[in-house]
Structures are given as structure tokens and as C-alpha cells.
Amino acid sequence: MTFEVISEHACFGGVQGYYKHSSTVIGLPMRFGVYRPPQAYGPAARPVPVLLYLAGLTCNEETFAIKAGAQRVAAELGLMLVTPDTSPRGTGVEGADAAWDFGTAAGFYLDATQAPWAHHWRMESYLTGELPAVLAQHFPVESRDGLHLGVFGHSMGGHGALTLALRHPGLFRSCSAFAPIAAPMQCPWGVKAFTGYLGEDRSAWAAHDATALVQAGHKAPPLLVDQGEADKFLAEQLHPHLFESACREAGQALTLRRHAGYDHGYFFISSFVEDHLRHHAKHLA
Numbered sequence: 418m419t420f421e422v423i424s425e426h427a428c429f430g431g432v433q434g435y436y437k438h439s440s441t442v443i444g445l446p447m448r449f450g451v452y453r454p455p456q457a458y459g460p461a462a463r464p465v466p467v468l469l470y471l472a473g474l475t476c477n478e479e480t481f482a483i484k485a486g487a488q489r490v491a492a493e494l495g496l497m498l499v500t501p502d503t504s505p506r507g508t509g510v511e512g513a514d515a516a517w518d519f520g521t522a523a524g525f526y527l528d529a530t531q532a533p534w535a536h537h538w539r540m541e542s543y544l545t546g547e548l549p550a551v552l553a554q555h556f557p558v559e560s561r562d563g564l565h566l567g568v569f570g571h572s573m574g575g576h577g578a579l580t581l582a583l584r585h586p587g588l589f590r591s592c593s594a595f596a597p598i599a600a601p602m603q604c605p606w607g608v609k610a611f612t613g614y615l616g617e618d619r620s621a622w623a624a625h626d627a628t629a630l631v632q633a634g635h636k637a638p639p640l641l642v643d644q645g646e647a648d649k650f651l652a653e654q655l656h657p658h659l660f661e662s663a664c665r666e667a668g669q670a671l672t673l674r675r676h677a678g679y680d681h682g683y684f685f686i687s688s689f690v691e692d693h694l695r696h697h698a699k700h701l702a
């Protein structure tokens with residue numbers, strides 16, 4: 418398997434890098450970003466916990482690294498930040514680039530079962546199997562008693578973080594989300610993605626819907642979710658209140674914070690990202 422350094426940049430005593438490897442699971446090259454904090458860089462490098470950030474629709478491996486301003490606090494806490502891409506790219510699949518909310522940059526962090534998507538759109542297997550192995554091979558990842566791996570994300574990536582943590586409780590030790598698509602079976606983005614990737618049969622959808630997973634008894638580590646009240650997608654697409662009710666009824670620990678005046682974008686994320694990093698550092702130690 419090839420592994421290539423695209424670029425590396427000194428940042429808060431550590432290094433922000435971009436990398437590319439040939440993914441067996443996806444069947445194509447995949448890019449990702451890694452912020453190595455000072456504790457995990459240079460001659461005295463030691464293994465540190467890893468926090469996976471899943472970005473939203475239209476984003477890529479650079480978005481969070483450039484816009485969230487998370488490196489300063491990650492350097493303080495000794496957290497490695499890993500930012501995968503949001504889907505396979507350059508697939509040659511007809512229609513993959515036709516919409517911004519499906520196909521390229523809209524992988525929804527699941528393994529598609531329907532043609533023509535099932536061949537390359539395998540983000541869940543990629544993120545829970547191949548990528549952690551690549552990280553452990555090339556970076557100083559804390560792996561005593563298993564990998565110290567946390568996951569968070571935004572919007573489609575918030576959906577990814579919640580569902581992957583609920584579906585892989587032994588893998589992820591911490592989880593949080595910004596403005597997640599919290600009940601995808603009940604919103605247009607989710608219905609479109611699930612129909613395309615998983616087919617018309619709704620019984621297959623519940624296994625990838627955070628609210629339905631909690632209702633079915635799946636458990637995740639204590640969750641932190643932030644939501645802006647001026648988010649233009651809140652009413653139609655996100656439905657945090659449904660997730661909140663499901664968590665209350667199931668006894669799933671959730672801190673859901675609603676913030677007046679904040680919208681869906683990275684100014685909102687950068688305002689609260691420090692709280693998320695501290696939440697993860699506490700659970701990943």
C-alpha cells in the first residue's frame with residue numbers, strides 16, 4: 418500500500434500535514450489531514466490519543482484544518498487530529514458529481530449497498546478499519562489496551578460521528594458533534610442519501626440513523642452536541658430534539674447545548690471547538 422506526504426507545515430510546535438494513500442477498502446487513493454501535536458512530534462515523540470473529525474457536505478480533508486482553529490488547543494492537550502475526506506473522489510461513476518448533497522463529498526459515512534455506489538462508497542469500513550491501521554503504522558498513536566480513538570464531526574459528519582460511535586462502541590472511546598443530522602430518516606438530506614446508498618427498503622436505514630440506533634438500545638460514550646439556533650438547516654434537516662428525546666428515554670448520556678445567534682458554519686464550530694477537544698481529552702486519557 419502506498420503512502421505519500423503531500424505537504425507538512427509547522428503549527429503550534431507540532432505539524433499540520435496532508436497525506437495520500439492507496440485505499441484497498443475504497444479502491445482508490447484517499448487523502449487525509451493529520452495534526453500532530455508537539456508531544457507526538459520530533460525526537461521525544463510519544464504516542465498520543467487520536468481524534469477523528471468527520472466534515473460535512475461539500476467539505477474535504479482540508480476544511481476543518483483550515484477553518485476550525487483547533488490546533489492550538491490540540492497542542493496544549495496532546496491530541497492528534499485526523500481529518501479524512503468526505504467521500505471517494507475520481508470514481509468515474511456517472512452522476513457522482515451531479516449534486517452537492519449526494520455522491521462526491523457526500524459519503525454519509527456508511528457502506529453503500531446499492532449499485533453503482535457500493536463499489537467505492539465504503540466510508541464506514543474505511544474509517545473503522547483501514548484508516549486506523551494506516552494511522553497506527555505511520556503516526557505515534559496511543560494504543561495501550563487498544564487504540565485511543567475518539568470521533569466528532571459536523572452536520573453530515575456529526576451524523577457520521579454519532580452513528581459510528583453507536584455502531585462501534587468498542588472502537589471509539591469518546592464522541593461529540595456540531596449541528597449533526599440527528600435523525601436522517603426524517604429529513605430530506607437523509608432520505609435522499611439512504612435511498613441512493615441503501616435502497617428503498619427503510620428497514621435497512623435505521624441502522625444508520627442516530628436517533629433510531631439509540632431507540633434500539635445502542636449505547637455511545639457520554640455525548641456533547643452543540644447546535645446554533647440561527648442555523649438555516651436546523652428546522653428541516655437536523656432535528657436534534659428527536660435525538661434528545663431518544664437519549665432521555667434510553668438513558669444515553671447527552672449534553673445538548675443550544676446557542677442563540679450561531680449559524681451552521683465554521684464561525685460556530687471555531688467558537689466551541691475548544692470545549693469539544695477538552696471533552697475528548699477527558700475521555701481519551
Ligand SMILES: N[C@@H](CCC(=O)N[C@@H](CS)C(=O)NCC(=O)O)C(=O)O
Pocket residue numbers: 472473474475476480484517571572573681682683
Ligand atoms: N452548498 C450548500 C451549503 C453546504 C454547507 O453548508 N456545507 C457545510 C456542511 S453541511 C459546510 O461545512 N460547508 C463548508 C464551509 O462552511 O466551509 C448551500 O449552498 O446551502
